[in-house]
Amino acid sequence: MTLLMLIQIDAQRRPKYNDGPYIGSNDTSARIMWIQEGEKHDTVVSIAENFLFKKKGLPQVDIGDLDFEPDEFRRYENVSKFIAISDIHGQHDLFQVLMKAHNVIDEEENWIYGDGHLVIVGDVFDRGDKVTETLWALFKLEKQAKAVGGKVHLLLGNHEFMILHGDIRYINPKYRFTTGSFGIEYPKLYDQHTVMGRWLRSKNISTVINGIGFVHGGYSQELLNKESSLKVLNNTFKEQVIYSEDLDESNDDLLSMLYFDNGPLWFRGYANPVGFDLEQAKVILDILGLKRIVVGHTSMPRIVPVHNGRVILIDSSIKFGKTGEVLVYEMDSLYRGMINGHKTSLDTNDKDRSPFKYVHDFKDKELTIILDTDIEELIKNKEEEKYQKSKLTAIHDNEFNRSWDVRIRARGNMRKKVCHLPPLKIDFPKKTLNYLGFTNHDKLKIVLPCNSGDEYQQGLYKEYVVYQLYKAIDSFGFNTRLVNFILADKAKKRYNLTGFIIEDDKDYSLRTNAILVKDGIVNDQAFERESYIKMHFFQYMIINNDYAIYNKHNLEIIFPEGAKKPRAIPYDFDYAGIVDQDYAVPPSILPIDNVRQPFFRGKDITTEEIVTTSLFFLEREQEMLSIVNNADYLNKDNKKLISRDLKRFFKLLKNLDRTKKAFIKEKKK
Incomplete structure (x- = not known):
């Protein structure tokens, strides 16, 4: 095989990625790096030339207009309209669909929202493959909005902080290709010598509009006991935390709290239906001088108001690339903005939302459910179908987990008699469902292998594939999806296996609009x-x-x-x-x-x-x-x-x- 042939084969195998531009600049020149169709490019241009970077498949950037003004914390009043979105995570196409649907941008992706405000509540980075596209789009929209009296607020999330501090666990493979091509570490593409790196470091972690606060994770009571001024917290983060390289060794209690789990970028307490309540929400809002607080960070099936609307959870799972929502404020009212441009009341519960549908619709993402319960009791009482307490922990994409107290019981007429591990039914508390927007759906049906071991696991897989075969001939077939399950208890019994969830009657009826016949012959x-x-x-x-x-x-x-x-x-x-x-x-x-x-x-x-x-x-x-x-x-x-x-x-x-x-x-x- 000749060298030419090897080169041709290598070119054919090389991913046809487009990425960039990554721009480093000084007073006179700009270095531009980008990937186009899998090929790397690196050039230096004079800023005086007013050079327009314009390459097929890449964001267009005016090299002569790279200046920006750092954001300063302030409380905005009398804003007539705003739209808030969070946790885009590289899903730029979906972000654009939502922005166009709600008249923030036109078909050419230019600002048409007038004097309105657009709030990005953190986490543009990681997971998806179009992070750079979203960042440059926001860079441009920020300038366009300012020119007509509007405002773009890009608030930092924990994933921005992670990238700027060298944690690249969740970057898309496309960006590993970019760094490999240039022989540079990913965080270096956003260091203080780059336009985008300086711009990101100039951003706030919070803002306030019409008495509504915005922050990626939330403000814990523990943090507010140390410092209760939003301006001080914001500026301390910008001036000390974002630039620090040794936070793990900091002796400053406030800096440590800003950085760790109770900090404003990582705190998940507001989304905990058990550990946080209305009275706690009132106390925090009073301390901060806010009417409401809007947060992202914790993925929900939709935008969900909790604690009588005092806290609004707006991470609507855009990261999965399927669908999403925006929070809309206009005419002194708040709405959920849907992907088709329609708006619905903030407290409206969708009748077709359910734990099953939420999990099923994201079936290309790995899900593990841990059921911590008394396994011996479950097996002993399986023929009685008696509910018992369990802790359910759901882990998405091997990253964060969320836990709830639930009830579980055995089900299945024959399997509970012939199988060591019966099929299960999970019953969610109403309070948990209200948090998730699943008011009318409180059950989840699970099918497990009969026992541990490869033979039983393959038996379940064979049944699962039969469900997929039936869907090929009839859309009325039952929806299912595979889920990793861990059954564990305090006695250290543990089953690691894969089962599947299946629609219950209510889910099935709502999806198909069919009437189920239960009685008669x-x-x-x-x-x-x-x-x-x-x-x-x-x-x-x-x-x-x-x-x-x-x-x-x-x-x-x-x-x-x-x-x-x-x-x-x-x-x-x-x-x-x-x-x-x-x-x-x-x-x-x-x-x-x-x-x-x-x-x-x-x-x-x-x-x-x-x-x-x-x-x-x-x-x-x-x-x-x-x-x-x-x-x-x-x-x-x-x-x-x-x-x-x-x-x-x-x-x-x-x-x-x-x-x-x-x-x-x-x-x-």
Whole structure:
């Protein structure tokens, strides 16, 4: 292989990142560094030339207009309107969508908010891959807003502080590529010799608008016992903490408190439904001379007012890149600003918000749930379905955790009898749900492996992939997502395993707008025929006979919105042959010896229905095989076994005579 070929291969493999510009400047010149299409660039230009940095895929920067005025702490009064947002975390595209939706910027990303104020309540840095884009956008908007009587407040969050002090644990891989390309440490790109580094160090940690305070984390009572002046706290942080290189060794109590967990950038107390209450909120607001306080830092499903609206939590999980909200103030009222530009009352609870939906919608992010409870008691009482106390700790993306006191109990008709570890139901206290905006949803259903060990874990994974397969044929299938679980207790018993959460009836009904039929007996002739046949085809494909129409066993009977006939939606697939759990046995009423024997249970199917439904499934053959092949949680052997069963099913469908023989039963005379 020639050197030229090696160079070409290396170029093809190199990520096509765009990043920058990173600008260092003095009175006469500016050094500009950037990455374009994976290639590094480094040049020096004269500031006198009024050079405009303009490269495809990168922020446009006027090199002749890099000056700025440091922010000074003040209390702003008589502001007619403002918008606040927090924890953007590199999700620049979503930030732009929200800004355009609420008329802060136009399509060219220029300021159109007049004399309004835009407050960024910390944490532009880390996680996402468009941090630089947001910073330069704010740099430009700050100048444009000032020119027309408006104001941009970029408040520092803990992630800004971390970057400026060398903690790069959460930077996106794109920025590791940048630093590797230039042979420079990431914090050096924001040191005091750079435009952006100086600009960031000139920013406040708090501001006050119309009596409403803004700070990334919050002010703890412990901190305010040391110093209660917002101006002093802000200026001390700017002048001493932000520039200090040895805070861990500081003997100054105030500096230490500003820096550590009870400091204004790290404090999470306001989002603790147990450890913080209305009276504490009143005391803190009185000390600070505020009507309300707005904070980010702790991810919520939406903007949530707590303590009778005295504290507003505005980190609406923008960091996940899916959706988000802004806090809107206009006409002396506060609103939640939605991603589509609509506004809703601050205290409105969305009827479709739930713990399940929140976790499910961010399924590409790793989640660990620790249940600290009496495991022996849980197992002993599993058949009684008796609630017991538990501490639930949720850990997102291996970073911060949040804990609540909950109740848990066993559930599941058969599994609680045959499994050492039963499926669980979590019951959240109403107070906790009110904090999260989940007023009408207090339950979370969990499916766990039957026991610890790889065999049981793979058994759960096989059932989980069946849920994904069903979603490929029917959008009315149940939503699920994998979650890491740790069961632990004081006796040092510990189970580390992966389970999945599944929609409960309320979540399912709200998502699908379907009516769930719980009472009465149904028969095969009552169902919408097309979905009825598809459901039976699917059950045959996964070799499952553990369901029954007449008593709704492992079937949810639903009336979709506007439908005249019901549909049957399957769930609980642990007895399916494709899952092949060691405890699974076939129904005694069927002429089969084990759960690996397929048996078609649809009634009165016609040749035309077989042809039509076979074509429907065959069109999805590759999609279903891909679902299995892309299921990284399955081991190689189980992928092979499940794929073999699916291929056997699809092979059958390609032979009409064999399919008719398997599906059409001769009626008894």
